[in-house]
Every structure is written in structure tokens, then in C-alpha cells.
Amino acid sequence: MSLVHPALLFMCLPIFLIVFAAAGRLWGSRGALTVLTAASLLFGATQGIAFLVVIVASALVNYALLMVIVRSDRPASVRLALYTGIAANIGLLALAKYSVWLGWIPVIGTASLSLAALIPTTLSFLTFQRSVALLDGFSARGAVATDLQKPRAGEALSPANPPLRFFAFASMFPNLLIGPIAYLVEVVPQFARSSFGRIRPIDLSIGLTLLAIGLVKKFYFADIIGRDWVDPVFADVAAHGATGGLRAIEAMVAYYVQLYFDFSGYSDMALGVARMMGITLPINFDSPSRATGIVDFYRRWHITLTRVIARFLFSPLSIAGTRYAARKRWRGARAQAVSLWLPLIVNFIVIGLWHGPRLTYVLFGTIHGLWYILETEVRGTKWWKKRRKTIAEPIRMLGGMALTIPLLILTFALFRSATLADFGHLLGSLGNPAQPGVDLPSTWKFAQLGLAYAIVMFGPNAYEMLGRYRPGIRSYINVSITPRLFAFRWRPTLFWGLLVCAAIAAVIGKMSAVTPFAYQVF
Template identity: 60%
Template sequence: MSLVYPIFLFAFLPIFLALFALGGRIGGPRGALLVLVASSLLFTASQGLGFLIATTISLAINYALLMAIIRARIGGRWGRAMLAVGIVFNLALLVLAKYSVWLQWMPGIGPLSLGLSVAIPTTLSFLTFQRSVALLDAFTACKATALGLQSPPKGERPSRADPPLRYLGFASMFPNLMIGPIAYLTEILPQIARRSFGKLRAIDISIGLTLLIVGMFKKFFLADALGEDWVDPVYLDVARTGATTSARAAGALAAYYVQLYFDFSGYSDMAIGVARMIGVRLPMNFDSPLRATGIIDFYRRWHMTLTRVISRFLFSPLSIAGTRYAARWRLKGIAAKLPSLWLPLIINFTVIGLWHGPRLTFVVFGLIHGTWYVIETEFRSARWWKKKRKTIPEWRRKLAGAIIAIPLLVLTFALFRSPTLAVFVDILQSLGSTATVPQGAVLPFDKMSVIRLVLSFAIAGLAPNVYEMLGRYRPAIRSFVNPSTTPRWFAFKWRPNIIWAGLLFALAMLAMHEMATVTPFVYQVY
């Protein structure tokens, strides 16, 4: 089961909301939280027995380590060791289950990894990171975490059930269990520990439904159709014959650029919307990233929760260690920047690429983005540019940045989509091809497909994202604060009124019209 399955949308979700409200009325916050935990475990079980067993074992071990870290940190003992054990355990489970292709040659580990990958067909990536970050939260903010886990709602007696129940609510919450957004323990615990938790509010339902419908529209009406009409047939032809026409190759590259965004941001909108229905605000994951004016701006807007987690776990420690190394040996210039900035950035983005799965194309994707990030960082910090930029109007700088960034992003997105480097090279070579359409190939250039592609670029390039529209109602937690890129005449603001209800109803009808076949989210496959 997934958030896009009809059984989830029209059965699981309504029943859950009714039971959640009933649990809150009968048992208060604890009753509502118990319903959330039970529903999340049921949702987990729908992914398969292997996934349920693995995530349950992970839950038990992570909770035991979390409480050990809190006790050790408060008492001043062994906290760092427990943190290391927890992170190593989580990453080892993820690597064994996800990277069996690269581990099969290793005696003992290879068969174990292959067995886990067969038993756990669904990715563990997002929940692994979320539970690892929870351990780090417990280590760095142990007092606040302990209070969030153990303090009773106002006016109620303490209960031994509160810590495990609240942790289960955080670590297994079904909206963001599979594909994020990755939340921090310190972001969610205060929300599920408050006295009002368990009471459904009309405004939360309205905001949540808005996010859910917008996500459905992105996924069903835009992303899935773009993949079916423009992207998948071309990649299939190239994988089979090694070539396609230049027009079809260009169409596939352009379509995948918006397809990946609408697919992944559609899931994030739906996850944040479902959580908001029960009064929980998850962190925002996308902020109009396809309008980025450079790679730095892009990663402040794209998959923001992963960006901040990788930076916290990997880049910051590496950069600090590199800076100390450079200071110790009194390195200057390039010799100092290499260990303190350049190598940490390259490693950071290589890991981001590898995180998606055991493909060489993902590794190259990460290396390209890491190198690009280093180049742009150096360009922005150059003295001559700091002087020059003051003489250039801001709109010209942004336009020039977008003209450079967007084609590079389109090409690297195509690399991300390619199963092998050979397929990616064939796609690029096809851009200059004079070949005719392969026999039996489906042409994507029907009127509706073209309209949908143009509409997708118009929405991505001009329309406000749903978090801008809902801004005054704080629909999600902002990971980064970015300036708005929406033209003033398109800066629509959502209101809980009949006009917006009618518009959302129309979007819901368009989405449901496309629900005949349900395709998995792109990131759910990796």
C-alpha cells in the first residue's frame, strides 16, 4: 500500500481519521497516539512481512539506544559510544538490504545481503536516516528530548508508556515512513506530546486536504502522464535499439526534468498533508527548485530534508576535521581549501548519489553535482566577482544563473534516470541524430501530451508552490528560508472558501480520472 493507492485514499485514511478522533476523545493524546502507532504498524505490514520484521527490529534497537544515550548523556557516560553503535547499526542494515549487487562477492556478507534484499523489497533509506537523526538529536539535545519523551500532557499523570509510545509515533508515522520528508525528533515530539493532540480541527483538515489534492494532481495528472507519454517509451527504445530520434530524445530530457520534480514533490505534499490533518507539521521538502539560479540555490530548494541531514552527518564533521588539519599544518590557499571545503563537498554529494542506490550513474551524478558545487562556491567567493556583482542588476544575475543552471540540471536529471552510462550516452548522441522513428515506437507528440508538458513547465516556472499559497497558515516546517521566485501577478494566496474548494475539487477530479493505473513513486523504487 502507498499514499496513491485507492484503498489508502478512500478506505485506510478516512477510517484512520475517524479512529484517531475517537481515540483522542476517549483516551486523550495517548489514545490518539495509540491509534497512530497501530495504524502505522498496519501500514508497515502492508509493505511485506520482511519489511515489517526489519523495521520492528530497527525500532526496538533504536529505542533502546535512544534511552541509553539520554541516560548516559545526563549522567555523563557512554553517550558517544551508544550514538556510534546506533548509526553503524542503521547504516549497516541499509547497506546490506540495498546494496546486495555490490556485496555479493563477499563471503558470508554476500549471501546475507542478498537474502535481506529479497526479503525487504521496499527501501529502508528514509526511515534509516530519520531514526539515525533521532539518535543524534538525543545526543546533542538530550534534556529537551528526555522531556519530550517523558513529560505528561498538562493535567495528566506521568505514564511509563509515554516514552516508547511517543518514539513509536515519531519513528513509524506512516505518512513520511516510506519516502520522507525526513523529520527531526525535536521537531515532532513537542507536537505529539501536547495536550491538544488527538483533536481534529477543521482548519487542519482543510490545509491537509489541500496539500493532499495538490500532491495527487502532481503525481497522477502530471508526473505519471509525462513518464508514460514522453520519458519511458524513449528510454525503452534506447535500451533496446541504442538510438532514437533527436526530437524524441529532447522531449524525454525536458519531460523528465519536470516529471521527477512533480513525482517526488507530489509525494511530499501528500505526506505533509496527511500529517497536517492530525495536527502534525512535517518539514518542507521542496521550494520551487526548478527555478534555481545555480547548484547552491538548487540544493536549498530540492529535497531539503536530505540536504540538511547529509550536511549534519557528513559535510560538517568532514569540513571541521579538514579545517583543523589545515590549521595544524598551517596550510594556505588551495592546500587549505582542499581538505576543509572541496573534498568534503565532493564526498558529500557522492554519498547523496550513492544513497539513491547501487548504480554507477548515481555515483557520477553525485560527482558532477559536487564538482559543480565547488566551482560555484569558489566563483561566488572570488574578489573580482564580489566587486562585479554590485554593478549588475539582480534580475540579470538570476537570469544568467538560470540560463546556465537549468540545461545542466536537465542533463544530470537524464543521467539520474538512465540505468547505465551507456544508455545516457546513447540519449545524448540521439540529440544530434537524423534517424527516423523506430518501427513500432509510440510518438508522444499528440495534442494532449504537448499541452500537458507545456502546462507542467508553466506550473513549475510561474505558479506559486503550495507552501507559498498556504503561507499564512504555516503548512510545514521550513528547513531553509528562500526568497520567493513567483511573479507578483501569479502570487495566489489560499483561503478556506468556496472558490478554492471548487478549484481543488476540479484538481481532484482530474487526478482521479488518471488513477486507472497506479505507478510507484520514483523514489520508492530506489
């Protein structure tokens, strides 16, 4: 079961909110957290008993290690607990997700294949969320210890607070499967608020609006674009090694926007469901199709993964490389290579590998890493700094977008391809002649794709629309370039309420055949 399943949306979710509010009123935040944890475990059970066993066992191990980190007075024990927890989390993820590459290793390969067969649902997001919780405990021990224990206003101090708060955070069903990846220090302090455990009308309004936006993205854009434009072409290339040139271009252009609507739609829904119970999660997308470069893109696309990988990999590697270069008294390119370039390449290869054991993902990450390095170096030159002052901001931004978007479309076509050979066949098809009757979709389908691109290029995103009400936690402040004509601002009014209800009603008719999220395979 996923967030788009009708039974969850229209039966389980309302019942959960009623029980959550009743428990909060009767037993305070601990009652609400107990209901949230129980509901999250039931949600996990719908993915399979093996998945439930793994996430519970993982949560118990991570909680025990977190308690060592925040309570131990011995630095050696703290570091051992941190390294053990991260190694166990990453090891579990590797066994479950990379069996294709590990299957030849005696014992480990057998365990990996068995685990992969038992757990079809990805562990990627919850693994990273729990790992970063340990890192939060290590880097902010006092604050985390306080956040886990601090009672809500009017409640007595209780030893049940730390485990309840951690398990609710680690297994919270809105973002359990496909994120966004939240930090412990972002979410757990919210459990101590005086309003937590109460259903407030403003939270319901914001949550339902985000939920409606996500549903529309999923059913009216991502699913339709994938069905009509993307999947048939990539299947054709995989089966026959070629397709028509126009169809290849259409599929490449369409996939980029399909993936955006699919993944950002889930992220909107996750934030919406969490907000209904008064919890604010981090924003995962911020109009990435308007990025003016690869650096800008990764401040807007899958933001929570980008910041986690940077925290775990880039920052430590960059610091170590800088210190090494200083000891060797290196300057210039050699110093840059170990302090910036190599950490960036490793960072982006891991971002690619995080999606799965495919060479296309490795090449995708490598290309983006090299692109990031090139752009960073160009931005640091005197030539660029001088040119930036002489070119008007709108022209510079439009030029950046004109260069960035085609390259992103091309690299995401690589990302979508199952093998490097498929991607080569797709590129080779660009020179093929059109296939009469096949390469020309209907005017209505062209209009759908055109509308999709118009929305991502000119329309406000959900967080701009609801900006006055803090719909999510921002990791970066990106300047909005939404044209003033389309800069709609949401209000908790009758008009917006009717519009949200109409959107949800329109989606209900599309729910007869629920398709999984394209990003759920990661």
C-alpha cells in the same frame, strides 16, 4: 499499498481519522499515539511481513539506544550507543540496498542477497530518520528527554510517553516510505500540544488541500509525462542503443519535470495526511526549478536529505579538515582542499550513492559536487562580488536560471539512465536525424509538457499558497520569485473548498491503474 491507493485514501484514511480523534478524546494524546502507531504498523505490513519485522526490530533497537543516550551519565556509554545505532542503521540499509556490490563477500553477501529479496521496499528514508533521531538525542539530550516525557496539558506524567512518542515518530505512515525525513526535535514536541489528538477543521482543510495538490501532480503530470515522454525513450535507448535526436531531447527535458512532480507530489501528500492529524512535517521542495545556481538548488530540492547528509558528513568532515589544516598551518588551496572541497565531494558522492548501487548515481553526485565547489569559489571572488553589485537582481537571477536549468536537465538524464553506456547512447542520439511519425508528439502532448514547465517556473508552490497557515517546517528561507499575477493565496473559504473537491474528483477517474512513484525505488 501507497498513499495514492484508492482503498487507503477513501476508506482507510477516513476510518483512521475517526478512530484517531475518538482515541484522543477518550484517552488523550497517548490514545491518539497508540492509534497512530498501530495504523503505521498496519501500513508497513502492506509492504510485506519481512518489511514489518525489520522496521519493528529497528525501532526497538533505536529506542533502546536513544534511552541510553539521553539518560546515561557516562559519556563513553553515550558515544558508544550513538555510534552503535548509526552503524547498525547504515549497515542494515547497506545489506538491503547494495546487494549488487556486496554479493561476492562470503556470509555478508548471502545475508545481503537474502535481505534484498525479502524487502523490496526501500529502507532509506526511515533509516536516516531513525539515525538522525539518535543524533538529536546526542546533541540535545536535555531537550529530547523532556520532549519524550513531557505530558500534554491536563494529562498526568506517564512512563508510556517516551516509547509511544518515539515509535509513533519512527514509524509514522505518511512519511514512512518516501519521506520527508524529519528530525525528532521537530515532530515529538508536537505530541505534547494541548490540541494533539483532536481533529481541527483548519488542519483538515490544510491537509486536504496539500493532498489534492499532490494527487494532481502525480496523476495529471508525473504519470502522463513519464508514460508519454520519458519511459519509451529510455527503454528504446536501453534496448537498441539509440533513438531519434528530437526524442532524446524531449525525454531529457521531460524527465527533469516528471521527477519533480512525482517526488514533490508525494511530499505534498505526506505533509497533507500528517497535517490532518495535527502534525506538521518539514518541507522537502521549494520551487527548485527556479534555482539560480547549484547552491540555491540544494536549498530547494530534496531539502530534508540535503540537510541530513550535511549534518552527518559535511559538517564533521569540514570541521576535522579545518583543524587538520590549522595544525599543519596550511593556507590557501591546501587548506581549502581539506576543509571544504574534499568534504563537499564526499557529501555529494554519498547523496548520489544514497539512491542506489549505480555508477550513474556516483557520477551524478561527483558532477554536482564539483559544480558546487566551482560555484562556491566563484561566489567568493572579488570579481563576482563586484559584478553582483553592478548587475540588476532580476537580470542576475534570469542569467543564473538560464545557466543552471540546462545543466540540471543534463545531469538528471544521467541520473535516469540505468548505466553509463545508456547515458552515452542517449547523448550520442542527439545528433541522429528525426524519425518521421515518431519524433512529433501531438499538439496536446506538447501543451501538457509546456503547462508543466509553466507551472514550475511561474506558479506558486503549495507552501507559498498556504504560507499564512504554516503548512510545513522550513529549513531554509528562500526568496519567492513567483510573479505577482500568479501569487495565489489559499484561504479556508467555500471557493477553495470547492476547488479542492473538484481536484480530488478529477483525480479519482485516473486511479483505475495506480502506478508506483518513480522515487519509491530509492
